[in-house]
Amino acid sequence: MPDSNPTIEKASERKIPGLFPTAARLKTLPWWALVVLLLGISLVYAITSIPSYQDAFEFIAPGLRVTFIASVSAFGIALVIGLVVGLGRISSNVVAYNLATFYVEVVRGIPMIVIIIYVAFVLVPIVVGGMNGLGHLILSTPWLAFLHGMGENLYSMSVQDIDSMARAIAGLAFGFGAYEAEVFRAGIQSIEKGQMEAARSLGMSYFQAMRHVILPQAIRVILPPLGNDFIAMLKDSSLISVLAVRDLTQLGKLNRSRTFRTFETWNTVTYLYLSMTLLGSMAVKWLERKFKSGDR
Amino acid sequence: MTGSIITVKNVCKRFKKVEALVDVSLEAKPGEVLFIFGPSGGGKSTLLRCINQLEKVDEGEIIVDGIRVTDHGADLDTLRAEVGMVFQLFNLFPHLTVLQNISIAQERVRKWPKAQANETAHKLLERVGLPEKSEAYPHQLSGGQKQRVAIARALAMNPKIMLFDEPTSALDAEMIREVLDVMVDLAREGMTMMVVSHEMGFAKAAADRMVFLANGRVVEEGTVEQIYQNPKEARTKAFLDQILY
Numbered sequence: 001m002p003d004s005n006p007t008i009e010k011a012s013e014r015k016i017p018g019l020f021p022t023a024a025r026l027k028t029l030p031w032w033a034l035v036v037l038l039l040g041i042s043l044v045y046a047i048t049s050i051p052s053y054q055d056a057f058e059f060i061a062p063g064l065r066v067t068f069i070a071s072v073s074a075f076g077i078a079l080v081i082g083l084v085v086g087l088g089r090i091s092s093n094v095v096a097y098n099l100a101t102f103y104v105e106v107v108r109g110i111p112m113i114v115i116i117i118y119v120a121f122v123l124v125p126i127v128v129g130g131m132n133g134l135g136h137l138i139l140s141t142p143w144l145a146f147l148h149g150m151g152e153n154l155y156s157m158s159v160q161d162i163d164s165m166a167r168a169i170a171g172l173a174f175g176f177g178a179y180e181a182e183v184f185r186a187g188i189q190s191i192e193k194g195q196m197e198a199a200r201s202l203g204m205s206y207f208q209a210m211r212h213v214i215l216p217q218a219i220r221v222i223l224p225p226l227g228n229d230f231i232a233m234l235k236d237s238s239l240i241s242v243l244a245v246r247d248l249t250q251l252g253k254l255n256r257s258r259t260f261r262t263f264e265t266w267n268t269v270t271y272l273y274l275s276m277t278l279l280g281s282m283a284v285k286w287l288e289r290k291f292k293s294g295d296r
Numbered sequence: 297m298t299g300s301i302i303t304v305k306n307v308c309k310r311f312k313k314v315e316a317l318v319d320v321s322l323e324a325k326p327g328e329v330l331f332i333f334g335p336s337g338g339g340k341s342t343l344l345r346c347i348n349q350l351e352k353v354d355e356g357e358i359i360v361d362g363i364r365v366t367d368h369g370a371d372l373d374t375l376r377a378e379v380g381m382v383f384q385l386f387n388l389f390p391h392l393t394v395l396q397n398i399s400i401a402q403e404r405v406r407k408w409p410k411a412q413a414n415e416t417a418h419k420l421l422e423r424v425g426l427p428e429k430s431e432a433y434p435h436q437l438s439g440g441q442k443q444r445v446a447i448a449r450a451l452a453m454n455p456k457i458m459l460f461d462e463p464t465s466a467l468d469a470e471m472i473r474e475v476l477d478v479m480v481d482l483a484r485e486g487m488t489m490m491v492v493s494h495e496m497g498f499a500k501a502a503a504d505r506m507v508f509l510a511n512g513r514v515v516e517e518g519t520v521e522q523i524y525q526n527p528k529e530a531r532t533k534a535f536l537d538q539i540l541y
Contacts, residue, residue, distance in 0.1 A: 197350055198387035198446075202401035202453060203377030212404060216391050 036278070043271045056264040059255045063248035064272055070165065070247060071237045074172035075230050081173060082180025087210070089185045100181065107178035113239045116171035120243050123174070124167050128159050168240035176233055183229065187222035188214055220291045227284030231277050238273070248272055300359075301326045301457060301488050302347060307356035309342055309512075316342040318512040320356070326456075329489045331503035331520075333496075335535065339512040340492040341384075344459045347490070348372075348379045361456055377405055380450030384462040386442040388434040388449070394421070395430040398449045406453065413452075420448035424478050440471030447478055458482065460491040476501075494539065500524075508532045 046053040088100025107115060135154030138144045144151070191214050199209035241250035252269040256262055302324040309317040317339045324330050332340050345351040347358060349365050349372050357366045365375050389397050398420060399413035408416075421427050424444040434442055443463055450458060460479065464472045476498050483489055483502035491498065499506055499520055507517040508531070516529045527533045 192387075194383060194385055194387035195389065198381075198383060198389070199401075201348055201350065201376050201379070201381040202449070203373050203405040204401060205373050208404050212400060213389055217389075 052261050052264050056255055056268045060251045060268050063246060063251035067237050067247040070169055070240060071233045074169045075233050077173035078176035078180050081177030082184050085181035086184030089181060090188060104178045104181050107175060112175050112236050115175040116239050119171035119174050120167035124162055125159050128157055131157050164243040164245050168243050168245045172237060179229060183222055183225045187218035190221045191217050223291060224288045227287055231280040234276050299325055301361055303359040305357050307353045309353050315512050320514055324488060326488050327486045328504045329483045329502050331499040331506045332492045332509055334509040338510045340509050341461050344461050344490060344492055348376050348381055377453050378456050380453060380455035380458040382446050382450055382460045382463050384465050386446045388442055388446055390434050394432050394445050397445060398452045402452050416452055420451055424448045438471060439467045440474045443475045444478055457488045462492055464495055
């Protein structure tokens with residue numbers, strides 16, 4: 001395959017009019033990236049030399065860390081949910097299939113911000129209530145005496161113990177898990193059926209075949225969309241500001257009401273998000289190319 | 297029924313409205329080579345796939361090496377480890393080297409140490425005539441080489457039975473021989489084999505019995521000479537006349 005490339009490139013070069021080669025090349029330059037770069041440089045200049053920008057940046061920048069930690073942890077959990085639910089979506093087990101499909105269809109039908117609020121204020125209290133009930137059950141069952149320490153902890157658990165960052169991560173993970181499940185499902189289904197049959201006919205169990213034969217092949221299909229979803233997560237994590245988590249967006253809101261400097265505030269917030277997402281999509285493109293070049 | 301390593305009794309299998317197998321009964325003794333032939337869509341592949349339970353039967357029972365595989369909750373992983381299968385489209389694992397293809401099931405299923413698995417793999421590659429290909433990836437092999445690796449992969453589990461599902465149908469003409477040679481050797485060494493194929497030359501060289509399957513039914517079975525020289529059923533004769541030039 002690689003030896004056929006030079007001829008293709010030559011053919012396309014010939015199409016460019018010979019009279020104005022420079023003009024043709026100018027057309028293909030990534031001008032948009034240049035504009036982004038210039039805007040970025042002017043903002044760096046503003047932050048380092050204009051006091052109002054400097055103040056905004058110093059107040060908002062710690063939000064980067066919060067946004068990043070929330071996104072990475074929520075995405076990690078979403079990947080685990082995605083793998084388990086994705087396997088459920090292709091399961092021949094009626095219960096597993098329907099549970100998985102229920103989750104995916106319901107969650108994908110709800111706006112992310114509503115999911116985050118719902119998890120934070122409905123599901124988390126329900127889970128805590130369940131834990132209290134479990135704790136009560138353990139404490140009131142004599143033969144479970146050896147578990148009484150745990151039972152007391154569970155029984156005394158209160159909704160206030162779960163801080164807003166934990167709820168935010170739970171909400172994002174719960175919401176994104178449904179999308180990641182579909183990515184895993186599609187990736188696994190893109191592998192020929194014969195691969196699973198060959199693995200099973202060698203005596204491997206379903207999970208052995210998944211782990212050693214199907215998933216290593218599916219990962220090349222799965223990785224690019226997962227990367228894109230992670231970038232989407234960086235952006236959608238701004239929604240957790242409704243839970244008053246001090247992420248980039250929340251600190252922006254606070255800075256604006258503190259200083260009334262709207263332009264400085266939102267220019268800085270936008271700049272910080274863009275630096276993360278643009279770097280992220282560069283990394284995804286690099287990953288994609290790396291996996292394509294290893295094509296067998 | 298005693299003495300049979302494979303017993304197929306009154307098996308029926310439907311795909312939606314298509315009757316793939318209708319009341320099929322067959323037996324194979326240890327060391328026997330059964331050659332199954334017939335028109336496409338006649339149920340040959342389905343029968344093989346039912347024996348190692350890649351397909352579930354609707355009615356009837358199949359007993360392989362003393363295990364009633366059609367029972368609910370039969371230990372299919374153990375069964376399949378004892379029954380090697382070779383597919384028409386090879387189904388090698390493209391992300392693994394030839395050596396890894398052959399050793400992975402030994403390591404994961406048999407739990408043999410890596411060194412032992414690799415040693416077995418090298419021996420088998422020698423046996424199928426590809427000792428120099430151990431570090432190659434499947435896409436670097438020709439069709440015939442792929443199928444020989446697939447045979448080695450199945451043999452690595454040291455199976456009691458080998459099933460071949462049209463092993464040469466996807467091969468270019470000049471590669472058929474190298475695969476058939478390996479299969480004939482295997483038959484002579486006493487492996488119990490069920491071979492679905494159109495290669496009549498293989499049947500003559502190595503088969504003990506031939507089974508003619510059409511429309512999901514066993515139309516006729518008998519020794520190679522019997523089927524060739526003196527087919528009892530008109531359908532068998534018509535089919536043989538069509539494929540033999």
